[in-house]
Amino acid sequence: MKRLLCLLCLASCTQSQPLDAPAGGISALNEALDRTKDSAIPTASEAAISEWEEILEAATFTGHIGRRALQQLENIEAQQRDSILLSLVEKKAIPPESKRIAYSRLAADGAPEIVPRLVLRLRYEKDHSSNVAIAQALLRHGNGSGLAAIRTILSFSSNQYPEAQQAALEFIKSIPPHSSNQEDADAWGRFVRLESNWNNQRTLPGFPAPPIEGPLESEIWSMAARLVSQPLRPVDEARFVLSRMGGEIIPILVHLTRDQNRYLHEHALQTIAWIGAAAGAWADKEKFPLTTKLAESLSNASVRTRALEAIGACAASGAETALLPWLTQGNREEKTASADALLRCGTSTCLPFAQKALGSQDSLGPEGVYSLRLLVKALGAEVSTQPPSGLAPEEQKRRDRWARARRPAAEPQG
């Protein structure tokens, strides 16, 4: 009987646990939302929004009426003004002229906490002149995600949008030189340097980002809360915004990977992966242990492939060491994710592992096989880079892009 009881005990102990059970049951997001909720931008009432819509319309007039309306804007308390103006530009139907006044006012003196909601306007705002004002507002707070809009506006054929193009040129001319660097000699050079810094490191020399604290922190957590949504639109919006923030967002996103919510964990990793090599460059520069932090998510089977993707995309120091075990020990999904990630950051260290994995292709998806072929080729060894059967053309193109943008990761620090 004792033996029977032992067996029963043993059986109950070995019942399989769900692989994606949270490690600690923490709610990193809720804790942050609770902590910062009192400093969020106040919500503007419908009545206030309607009233200010009329005032903004009046502000588009010349003469006494327009001046008086603008004066009313001046007289309102700053945070309340930001709140009303943001709510107005987020409204579907508002005349473009009113919208431009609202955006330019936000560009002139909006507080840092407007940044997340303004970045989201880049997704929806179709008025090019307004996009220039958004870019100005964001730049003032050390965010360069509007620079792409400036480049797009200037890429249209001349006189297609003369007003917006003129505003974009003025925007570029207004960028002050940051150093005696030769590139800073002309305005376009300064713009290109800013854009390059933003794209590669998520920093903007001469335009320091405000610390993420107080109302700005509250707005960022509110935006992150959308990642949990079941309807996809809020998720899309949050990923859009968070992946366009400065490098300071990385520790916040990493903190979210500790949350017990599967969607939050997954999408935080995904957002980091979308920021990609710029996140890795920022982390290496700031001595932030990004790979180590991301590797903690590898213990959670439900987000493991996404963690592998993020580690490879960021290519921060130590990435290769974290990825290699999954190429040899993982299941089909994990091996494929590891191969994809290694394509983006692998060095000659992983060459023999890649070649060996290519010898047993059945355990990899066609995506992984193609990634390894490109990796082996990039590392200088002989291999056919023929796409394997079953590989979708879009996935082939994605990996071709990764191969072109490869950023071999440094050895782990310390």
Add this chain to the structure above:
Amino acid sequence: MTRTENAAGWLAAGMAALGGAIILLVLAPPPSANATPPESSQACLKCHPGVAEEWATSHHALAYENPEVRKLSQDFRNEECLACHAPRPVLGFAPGQRVLARQADRAMGVDCLSCHSRPEGGVATSSIRPDRTAACRPVHDPRLASVDTCGSCHNQHGTVDQWRASSPALRGKNCLGCHMPPVWREGGRQGRDHRFLAGHHLETLQQAVELRAGILDDDEWWVEIVNHGCAHNFPTDERSRAADVQVRWMDADGEWMAWEHLHRFRDPYRDELDLTNTQLPSGETWSHRGKRLREGRGEVRLLYRFQPFLPDEEALEIARQSING
């Protein structure tokens, strides 16, 4: 041997048998533990050629390669679309919760494992008598027939919510009744149609809605579109789907004039701010009365478009009815 000894003997034997049975139960692996879950749906296709053939013609199989989706997602550079077009196994998510994208074999779209792979191991089947000798060790799993399983993707635009709000008579038990009707397979087994009959299947569309039209009096004619056969809006799910009612008249020379647009049923895209949702809810009727332009014949038709800008020639004609003068 006394009766007491006899009874004790039987009791001991019974206990031993019970013990043995318990030990066997304990030692026996749980139903799915001995199943090595296939890691790719390619493995399924070998043993299930009939199902594979049906699936290959379905829009689940086409989910990733669909040219319309590729265009809208910029060849999936927009990764937001990946989750439903190359999903991880849906049973690995809480009922009705949205799925997330998988890493490998994306070209297979919504493949076998997307629906049948069980997080506990093995594969799920809705059959109540699964063939336990099969290599994949199928396990009866009621989740497979649950609307929540379909809802993980198909409720993004409210289709399952619409179904829940529809009349019980129309609703049936789940999505399978209409979209995976029973079929007979080789060996006399009953299975489910894996073509996932829906908007791309003319007969399914014709079962969903009815076009009625006629002459009211000398001056007026009428047309009705009745959603009497589907337990959700018409059209539903993807915003790109549109259905149009058109009418045309015969001129004095007996020549057909051009088709005139009367009405569109559609849920607009997010950025089509000037449009409202005109889908036809389950059980409801859209009706229109018009002035007769000619005394001669007229025709009304209902077209179904896979995307709103598709020309008439590429749309499916669900129904056409003459309006005789």
